[in-house]
Amino acid sequence: MIYSGKAITVTESDGGIAELCFDLKDDSVNKFNALTLNELQEATAAIAARSSIRGVIVTSGKPVFIVGADITEFGTLFGASEDDIAEKILEINRTVFNAFEDLPLPSVAAINGIALGGGFEMALVCDYRVMADTARVGFPETKLGIIPGYGGTTRLPRLIGADNAIEWIASGKEQAADQALKFGAVDAVVSPELLRDAAVSLVKQCVDGKLDYRAKRQEKQAPLKLNAIEATMVFETAKAFVAGQAGPHYPAPVTAIKVMQKAAGMSRDEALREEARGIAKMARTQAAKNLVGLFLGDQLLSKSGKSLAKKGGKVERAAVLGAGIMGGGIAYQSAVKGTPIIMKDIAQAGIDLGLSEAGTLLSRQVERGKMTVAEMTGVLNRIQPSLSYDGFDNVDIVVEAVVENPKVKHAVLAETETKMRSDAILASNTSTISITHLAEPLKRPENFCGMHFFNPVHRMPLVEVIRGEKTAEDAIARTVSYALAMGKKPVVVNDCPGFLVNRILSPYIGAFMGLVRRGVDFVAIDRAMERFGWPMGPAYLCDVVGIDTGVHAGAVMAQGFPDRMKYDFKTCHEVMFENDRLGQKNGRGYYAYEADQKGRPKKIVDESVAALLAPVIEGSETLDDETIVDSMMIPMCLEAVRCFEDGIASSATDIDLALIYGIGFPPFRGGALHYIDDFGIASFVARADELAASAGPLKGAYLPTDKLREMAASGDAFFG
Numbered sequence: 001m002i003y004s005g006k007a008i009t010v011t012e013s014d015g016g017i018a019e020l021c022f023d024l025k026d027d028s029v030n031k032f033n034a035l036t037l038n039e040l041q042e043a044t045a046a047i048a049a050r051s052s053i054r055g056v057i058v059t060s061g062k063p064v065f066i067v068g069a070d071i072t073e074f075g076t077l078f079g080a081s082e083d084d085i086a087e088k089i090l091e092i093n094r095t096v097f098n099a100f101e102d103l104p105l106p107s108v109a110a111i112n113g114i115a116l117g118g119g120f121e122m123a124l125v126c127d128y129r130v131m132a133d134t135a136r137v138g139f140p141e142t143k144l145g146i147i148p149g150y151g152g153t154t155r156l157p158r159l160i161g162a163d164n165a166i167e168w169i170a171s172g173k174e175q176a177a178d179q180a181l182k183f184g185a186v187d188a189v190v191s192p193e194l195l196r197d198a199a200v201s202l203v204k205q206c207v208d209g210k211l212d213y214r215a216k217r218q219e220k221q222a223p224l225k226l227n228a229i230e231a232t233m234v235f236e237t238a239k240a241f242v243a244g245q246a247g248p249h250y251p252a253p254v255t256a257i258k259v260m261q262k263a264a265g266m267s268r269d270e271a272l273r274e275e276a277r278g279i280a281k282m283a284r285t286q287a288a289k290n291l292v293g294l295f296l297g298d299q300l301l302s303k304s305g306k307s308l309a310k311k312g313g314k315v316e317r318a319a320v321l322g323a324g325i326m327g328g329g330i331a332y333q334s335a336v337k338g339t340p341i342i343m344k345d346i347a348q349a350g351i352d353l354g355l356s357e358a359g360t361l362l363s364r365q366v367e368r369g370k371m372t373v374a375e376m377t378g379v380l381n382r383i384q385p386s387l388s389y390d391g392f393d394n395v396d397i398v399v400e401a402v403v404e405n406p407k408v409k410h411a412v413l414a415e416t417e418t419k420m421r422s423d424a425i426l427a428s429n430t431s432t433i434s435i436t437h438l439a440e441p442l443k444r445p446e447n448f449c450g451m452h453f454f455n456p457v458h459r460m461p462l463v464e465v466i467r468g469e470k471t472a473e474d475a476i477a478r479t480v481s482y483a484l485a486m487g488k489k490p491v492v493v494n495d496c497p498g499f500l501v502n503r504i505l506s507p508y509i510g511a512f513m514g515l516v517r518r519g520v521d522f523v524a525i526d527r528a529m530e531r532f533g534w535p536m537g538p539a540y541l542c543d544v545v546g547i548d549t550g551v552h553a554g555a556v557m558a559q560g561f562p563d564r565m566k567y568d569f570k571t572c573h574e575v576m577f578e579n580d581r582l583g584q585k586n587g588r589g590y591y592a593y594e595a596d597q598k599g600r601p602k603k604i605v606d607e608s609v610a611a612l613l614a615p616v617i618e619g620s621e622t623l624d625d626e627t628i629v630d631s632m633m634i635p636m637c638l639e640a641v642r643c644f645e646d647g648i649a650s651s652a653t654d655i656d657l658a659l660i661y662g663i664g665f666p667p668f669r670g671g672a673l674h675y676i677d678d679f680g681i682a683s684f685v686a687r688a689d690e691l692a693a694s695a696g697p698l699k700g701a702y703l704p705t706d707k708l709r710e711m712a713a714s715g716d717a718f719f720g
């Protein structure tokens with residue numbers, strides 16, 4: 001044994017080959033935490049000190065190679081000044097990664113499983129890389145708002161060319177073994193059981209002088225082989241393209257390109273200095289702070305979800321009632337992820353629609369080469385269309401997705417319950433109606449809960465699992481298990497009108513209607529909110545959701561929270577509804593819609609809308625972007641605060657994640673409660689009070705809660 005630590009061991013085998021093995025104790029994965037970095041430095045020194053060693057292979061004792069840096073340690077590092085972060089990262093490069101790369105003997109990485117971020121960087125400091133055909137490599141850093149920092153932007157372009165490195169780093173995508181081999185990021189791909197032998201054989205060829213590892217090493221330490229014109233072409237074109245794709249709120253991908261461009265003519269050590277400056281700059285951005293927070297929050301959510309799912313047990317067979325927009329989507333998602341499902345409707349037309357919707361989604365996947373025709377047939381076979389309750393006595397869960405009408409739902413739920421096994425779960429996909437109220441006619445309310453999907457089901461990650469007054473924890477656990485099996489992100493919430501996400505969305509839409517009433521142009525509101533980071537502005541969102549759905553949901557919310565969601569004026573939504581402008585579904589709402597070349601609805605400004613709205617407009621205000629944004633965001637964020645105080649979700653993190661996964665809250669802003677923290681609670685409260693003064697009938701939606709005022713006074717925050 002040459003070295004034995006808690007994360008790394010180094011052993012010597014015949015012929016003077018050392019094996020440096022990453023195997024972090026008491027953890028399921030290898031990652032670069034402070035301990036591992038420290039041990040890598042020590043292990044490298046131990047190898048250097050052993051004169052009998054002639055080559056090194058780097059392996060992993062776990063199913064993964066190394067998943068990357070330990071993100072839980074980012075908070076401490078990123079809290080330092082930009083200069084200090086850069087200095088710290090440079091020091092790690094110098095003392096750990098460069099020290100290993102500069103060992104006077106050849107090294108080969110045996111990439112057995114995923115090697116991401118720092119894990120891939122470890123592989124890149126080796127002279128050669130052999131990869132299992134099942135493994136994946138990549139740099140996901142830009143998705144966290146940062147760039148690779150342990151030599152990724154330095155070594156990768158020198159190895160695979162600037163254009164390919166830009167694509168890999170800016171996209172953050174994982175790369176399969178065949179791609180890695182094709183681009184030259186690895187030198188060989190073999191089946192997993194041959195991996196270690198292949199690595200040993202490669203390193204021995206270096207030792208025997210059959211392979212010139214020094215020349216190979218030199219390639220990734222020298223300036224890039226691009227002349228000035230080529231460099232301008234590659235980097236400038238990429239910057240323009242990537243900036244357009246990422247948008248102004250996500251500066252990391254473009255920063256990575258700028259770093260590679262600046263460092264193109266530099267040696268390794270100079271290039272690493274540029275890289276360290278680049279990552280330090282990104283680490284200090286709000287986007288990085290929030291995206292890293294989101295990643296960690298997501299890990300917590302998935303951990304609690306998995307532990308609930310374990311208790312709840314697997315759903316073997318499911319059923320859905322209603323084959324409409326939502327029922328069809330639920331059936332598709334269940335079948336695609338492997339759970340057979342009965343799709344029941346009262347009308348053959350409904351069933352035909354549900355099946356054709358699933359068929360369209362599947363055909364698209366076949367066209368894109370993501371699915372074979374046989375797989376598509378398999379998925380369709382898992383959806384059993386039905387006009388009767390046949391087979392309901394053999395399912396573990398039934399999801400009700402019939403029309404949003406409490407009377408109809410009461411009747412349907414009560415009837416369905418009699419057709420099911422007594423231990424099976426009944427769940428409603430209602431978007432607004434109280435779960436406790438829906439449970440009233442049921443004999444087994446303990447087996448009933450909400451399972452609220454978002455439209456379109458196959459695309460939106462969130463599922464709210466709603467606990468009614470009588471819902472048993474077993475029912476919640478089983479429903480969470482099903483949501484996870486469907487590839488969704490379940491968030492467990494307590495019952496109230498609109499549950500978590502629609503309750504928080506409602507005052508936002510109210511604020512929109514209030515601004516329109518004051519004469520603010522809705523196109524200007526949409527533009528301001530899209531610039532703020534929303535995927536679509538509120539008018540466009542209402543058109544996509546459906547004005548009728550919005551009006552209906554609004555009525556339920558008004559009843560639930562009259563102090564801030566009931567309006568004593570005629571709203572622009574009502575005008576749209578009365579004029580049969582239902583949104584995208586009938587081609588006209590706030591905007592008009594026409595099919596684009598691919599047949600998808602494209603919005604166009606419809607000049608006739610202004611005249612329709614004129615009777616309900618009582619002002620002619622023009623507001624700047626900042627005022628529009630604050631006027632829209634404050635009521636939404638305050639409702640998130642109320643949900644937090646009312647215990648609707650179990651944590652502030654769950655609230656923020658639900659908004660990001662359910663309605664596309666801009667991820668770089670971290671969610672509503674992170675947004676308040678970043679605003680500064682005292683400034684937020686002051687701004688809310690200021691806007692309340694001019695909000696007229698919407699005043700209630702702008703008034704901070706007493707607890708929030710207390711937090712402002714005591715300098716408290718929702719996070720850390």
Ligand SMILES: NC(=O)c1ccc[n+]([C@@H]2O[C@H](COP(=O)([O-])OP(=O)(O)OC[C@H]3O[C@@H](n4cnc5c(N)ncnc54)[C@H](O)[C@@H]3O)[C@@H](O)[C@H]2O)c1
Nearest residue numbers: 322323324325326327345346350401402403404430431455
């Ligand atoms: N559309 C959305 O954006 C959205 C989002 C989340 C939740 N929801 C909720 O999902 C539910 C369904 O909404 P949708 O938009 O899919 O409606 P939809 O009108 O598209 O579909 C409803 C379907 O239910 C069928 N149906 C009616 N009574 C039935 C019965 N007794 N048994 C079986 N089927 C019956 C109808 O024939 C129709 O096919 C509603 O509660 C709605 O609030 C909708």
